[in-house]
Amino acid sequence: MALAARGGLPGPAVVAIGMFDGLHEGHRRLLAELKAWAREAGAAPRVVTFDRHPQEVLTGSGPVVISSLEHRLVLLEREGIADTLVLSFDRAVSAESADDFVRRVVVRALGGRMLLLGFDTAIGHKRRGNFEYLGGRASALGIQVRQARIERINGERVSSTLVRDALAVGDLARLEQLLGRPFALFGRVMEGDGRGRTLGFPTANVDTMGTGLPPLGVYFAHIVFLDRPGVAPWTAVVNVGKRPTFKDPTVACTLVEAHLLDWNGSLYDERVEVMLRKRARGELKFESVDALVEQIRLDVARARDFFRQDP
Numbered sequence: 001m002a003l004a005a006r007g008g009l010p011g012p013a014v015v016a017i018g019m020f021d022g023l024h025e026g027h028r029r030l031l032a033e034l035k036a037w038a039r040e041a042g043a044a045p046r047v048v049t050f051d052r053h054p055q056e057v058l059t060g061s062g063p064v065v066i067s068s069l070e071h072r073l074v075l076l077e078r079e080g081i082a083d084t085l086v087l088s089f090d091r092a093v094s095a096e097s098a099d100d101f102v103r104r105v106v107v108r109a110l111g112g113r114m115l116l117l118g119f120d121t122a123i124g125h126k127r128r129g130n131f132e133y134l135g136g137r138a139s140a141l142g143i144q145v146r147q148a149r150i151e152r153i154n155g156e157r158v159s160s161t162l163v164r165d166a167l168a169v170g171d172l173a174r175l176e177q178l179l180g181r182p183f184a185l186f187g188r189v190m191e192g193d194g195r196g197r198t199l200g201f202p203t204a205n206v207d208t209m210g211t212g213l214p215p216l217g218v219y220f221a222h223i224v225f226l227d228r229p230g231v232a233p234w235t236a237v238v239n240v241g242k243r244p245t246f247k248d249p250t251v252a253c254t255l256v257e258a259h260l261l262d263w264n265g266s267l268y269d270e271r272v273e274v275m276l277r278k279r280a281r282g283e284l285k286f287e288s289v290d291a292l293v294e295q296i297r298l299d300v301a302r303a304r305d306f307f308r309q310d311p
Contacts, residue, residue: 009083011111012043016148018118019160020049022066023075025180026118026151026158031079033148034116046110047081050089057089064164064212070271071186071211074226085110098129102141114144119157153177170215170279184224184273185211185256191268195246196257199289201296203239203257204267206274213254214276216241216283220303223260224273235307236260237299238274244285245292259296261303278306 014037020027031045038045051069056062067075069086076084087093087105096104101124106112115134123129131147138145151158158178166174167183175183187208196203204223217240222233236258243255258274280299286292 009111012113013046013111014038014043014114014116015046015048015106015110015112016116017048017121017123019053020072021160022163024158024163024178028180029151030118030148035080037114037116041114045081046083047076048085048087048105050087052089054089058094066160066163066212068186068209068211095125098124099137117147119150167212167214172276182275182277184275186273189267189270189272199293201259203259206256206258206272208256213240218280218299219276220278220280220306222275222277223258224275226271234260234263237303241283
């Protein structure tokens with residue numbers, strides 16, 4: 001569960017701090033170490049994350065967001081983290097000393113007696129609170145401090161930057177390798193203009209909350225229903241694009257529209273993950289609506305073949 005920044009939880013707890021953007025294999029290794037230390041110490045594993053990337057506050061421009069806060073909380077819970085403290089990162093937090101941050105957040109708010117740092121985690125004013133500093137201050141702060149091991153794939157250190165690079169070029173195989181799972185867009189289904197239904201292919205329009213998107217085009221995907229426990233992922237054809245055929249001046253942003261194969265019913269306001277399995281083609285502009293409809297029929301047929309071979 002996400003926790004308010006005020007109040008406190010009973011300890012003892014083992015605490016990790018980070019953005020966890022994308023929750024890649026490096027993050028998962030850290031969380032595995034966090035849970036192992038918690039079992040060893042008879043403590044609760046707890047996490048601190050932030051509502052926005054610190055760079056956004058400090059420089060005015062943060063990196064591309066891989067996963068929204070809401071998605072990060074879902075992913076953290078899947079990793080067995082029941083308690084996550086979400087802090088609003090602002091200038092006041094950035095000016096706080098590492099010692100004061102540990103006392104206020106780790107010790108008082110989360111009951112932390114143990115702190116697990118990532119290999120590049122640094123907290124407090126001017127990022128002074130790295131492993132070397134906090135290790136030397138552990139006794140004064142009343143905590144134990146450890147540093148998680150680095151996760152490497154083919155000799156390369158796993159990082160959110162590598163995930164962003166793979167997302168930018170739409171390398172789904174690379175994304176799955178870095179994440180340990182297929183890449184998924186997350187969002188709520190919002191009401192659209194019904195254009196897909198008029199074409200004979202109704203779509204669920206997914207608000208991805210400003211997160212990074214893969215290259216424009218058509219993808220085969222599984223739709224995971226977060227608000228329908230027990231319902232299996234559903235096959236879909238997903239368009240990530242701007243509808244160039246219709247020359248719609250109101251479409252200023254990129255849309256994520258999922259046509260669920262053989263689906264009946266509404267999904268409005270439900271949370272879904274759009275798990276991308278294959279990029280079928282790039283975005284195309286058609287000379288007529290009939291030509292577009294014919295291409296969609298072909299995309300759907302190809303999707304059915306794909307999922308028969310790779311369910």
